[in-house]
Amino acid sequence: MKKLSIIVFLMAISINIMCAQNVGELLAGLKKEIAPDGRTAIWDVNTTMQNGVVTLYGKVDSNRLNTAIEKALNDAGVKFNNNLIVLENMPEKPWALVKLSVASLRTAGKHSAEMATQGIMGMPLQVLDRDGDWYRVRMPDDYIAFVPGNSLARIDAARLNEWKSAKRYIVTVYQTRLVSEPAGDQTVSDLVMGNILEYRGTANKGKWIKLATPDGREGYVEAKELQEFAEWAEQDFDAAKIEATAHRMMGSGYLWGGTSTKLTDCSGLAKVSYFSNGIILQRDASQQALTGEIIKADEWKSAQTGDLLFFGTASGRVTHVAIYLRDGKYIHCSGQVKINSVNPDDDDYLTTPFLSISRINGKVGSKGIVAVRNHPWYF
Numbered sequence: 373m374k375k376l377s378i379i380v381f382l383m384a385i386s387i388n389i390m391c392a393q394n395v396g397e398l399l400a401g402l403k404k405e406i407a408p409d410g411r412t413a414i415w416d417v418n419t420t421m422q423n424g425v426v427t428l429y430g431k432v433d434s435n436r437l438n439t440a441i442e443k444a445l446n447d448a449g450v451k452f453n454n455n456l457i458v459l460e461n462m463p464e465k466p467w468a469l470v471k472l473s474v475a476s477l478r479t480a481g482k483h484s485a486e487m488a489t490q491g492i493m494g495m496p497l498q499v500l501d502r503d504g505d506w507y508r509v510r511m512p513d514d515y516i517a518f519v520p521g522n523s524l525a526r527i528d529a530a531r532l533n534e535w536k537s538a539k540r541y542i543v544t545v546y547q548t549r550l551v552s553e554p555a556g557d558q559t560v561s562d563l564v565m566g567n568i569l570e571y572r573g574t575a576n577k578g579k580w581i582k583l584a585t586p587d588g589r590e591g592y593v594e595a596k597e598l599q600e601f602a603e604w605a606e607q608d609f610d611a612a613k614i615e616a617t618a619h620r621m622m623g624s625g626y627l628w629g630g631t632s633t634k635l636t637d638c639s640g641l642a643k644v645s646y647f648s649n650g651i652i653l654q655r656d657a658s659q660q661a662l663t664g665e666i667i668k669a670d671e672w673k674s675a676q677t678g679d680l681l682f683f684g685t686a687s688g689r690v691t692h693v694a695i696y697l698r699d700g701k702y703i704h705c706s707g708q709v710k711i712n713s714v715n716p717d718d719d720d721y722l723t724t725p726f727l728s729i730s731r732i733n734g735k736v737g738s739k740g741i742v743a744v745r746n747h748p749w750y751f
Contacts, residue, residue, distance in 0.1 A: 395419055395426050395450060402444050407437055411488075411655065412514040414459060414500070417441065426452040433459045433500055433516065459500040459508070467532045468509065468524040469586035470495045473562045474632045475524075477517035481506030487629030488517040489655055490640075493561075494540070494568025494586060496532065496749040497524070512742070512749055513643075515655040525586035536751055539571040540601040541581055543593070544648075546620050546633050550591035554580040560591035565617070565633045566647055568601055569593075605745035607650050609733050611678035617648040618695050621709045631655075638693050641705040642680060645695060651732065652742040657682060657693035663740035664730035672700065672714050672729065680730045681714065683722075690727060 399417055407413035414433035419426050426445070432438050438458045445452050460466070470491040478485040481503035491497065491511065497519070501508040506518045527535070543563045552558040554575045563569075569583035572590055580592045607613075618641060620633075627635035631643050639657040646653050654660050661682040667674070675681070675696045681704075683692040694704030700715030712722045736743050744750050 395421070395445070398444060398448055398450075399441070402440065406440050407432075409659070411659070412516060413437065414508075414516060417456065424451060426450055427455060428452060429455045431457045431459055431501070433510070435460065460498065462501065463499045465526045465528045466499050467527045467529065468497045468499050468507070469493075469527060469535065470497065470519075470523060471525045471585055471587040472523050473564050473567055474634055475519055476629065477509070477511075477519045479517065481508070481518040483520075485518070487627075489515055489629055490631040491519065491523075492564060492566050492632055494542075496535075498749075499526070511655075512747055513652050513655050525588075527586075532749075535570070535586075536749075540568050541571055541583060541593075541598040542601045542604050543567040543569075543597060544599050544604070545597040548593060548597045550583060550585070550589070550593055552591050554592045556592070560589050561585055563593065565644070602751075605650050605743075605751070609651070609678075609736060610649050611676065611733065613649045614645045614678045614695065615697060615703070617645040618703045618709070621705075622703075622711075624705075624709050626705050626707055636705050636709075638705045641703075641709060642693050642695055646732065647744075650744045651736055652744060652747065653732070654740045658690040659740065660693055661690045661728060661730060663738065664732045664735045667729040667731060669714075669726040669728050672696075672726070675729055676731065676733065678733055680732065682727045682730065683724045684727050686725055688727060692724065696729070 403415050407415045414431055416430040417428060418430045419428055435458055438456055442454060470493050473493050475491045476487050477489050477491060479488045497509040497511060499507050499509055505521050507521055508518050510516050543565055546565055548563045550560040550563055552560055569585055572582040572584050574581055575592060579595055581595050581598055582592055584590045625635055626637060628637050630636040631640035633644060636644055639660060642660060643653050654663060660680055677696060677698055679696040681694045681696055681702050682690045684690040694702040696702050700713045700718060701711055703711050712720045714726055715721060732741055735741055
């Protein structure tokens with residue numbers, strides 16, 4: 373009888389192990405299908421098994437992932453308890469606005485972590501999680517990173533809707549300041565292109581606009597350096613504007629994770645230039661390369677101003693992006709913002725493997741390319 377009990381016990385363990393392996397393979401396949409990119413999805417899914425019942429624990433970022441996991445397990449006939457934390461359902465105040473001209477976001481909740489990207493004043497963020505003084509947030513381009521709480525104005529859904537319906541202005545010059553008095557010299561905040569502030573009034577016959585930062589600081593900016601946000605957002609695709617924005621950064625240095633007019637990396641230059649035209653691109657070059665109308669690299673003579681050119685390794689891994697100008701020339705940030713050529717006959721030709729071209733014009737609204745006016749976090 374004792375031997376039989378031991379055999380039954382060992383069989384139960386064996387069955388649990390086999391079932392756990394099967395569930396693990398199922399979840400791994402599902403992750404590969406619906407959450408392959410850790411830059412835009414949180415998939416911290418773990419399992420235990422007892423008596424043939426799987427218990428799920430850990431975190432996912434969205435109800436979309438949670439529902440997909442439950443469906444996959446139900447379809448497979450797996451008995452389970454779902455103890456996953458769905459982060460988008462957690463915070464008391466699930467939204468935030470960047471309150472600084474430029475805020476640095478990192479790969480982990482500490483200042484020593486690698487910088488992943490930047491947010492700029494007035495950028496809406498979805499708050500997913502908190503780790504001490506750091507918040508894990510989703511950005512309008514779906515990128516997920518950590519930002520210190522002192523860079524944010526935390527808000528609830530009602531306040532976000534109020535902000536979306538408010539009269540707002542966007543900074544259209546490279547850099548400027550919010551000052552305490554019209555034509556004054558006392559700085560309330562520095563400002564960069566793309567910063568969004570709320571309208572509070574005018575002064576000096578409309579030559580100065582009174583504005584408020586997301587955390588309520590008030591000051592003035594010259595009207596000629598601004599545009600009403602709703603009006604700005606209605607602009608059509610304009611390759612000349614994208615080119616002009618990139619040109620304004622000529623000679624500026626390279627910053628890994630930079631996505632503002634202060635400093636950029638290569639994909640940051642593309643993002644800043646396109647955002648000036650009211651278009652949100654994906655964060656990284658490898659993500660951008662999967663969007664738009666994809667054209668073969670050897671067809672570069674048919675490229676149009678504003679097309680994105682992608683470079684990388686001989687194995688085809690994308691590591692760099694540039695903005696096409698004309699006649700084989702492109703502008704990019706590599707060490708500094710500069711111009712080179714894909715034409716082997718040109719003196720400024722670079723030999724880095726040229727992989728592909730993506731045309732954004734005509735593809736705004738497709739996967740990974742969003743017009744600000746159509747983004748539900750802004751309007």
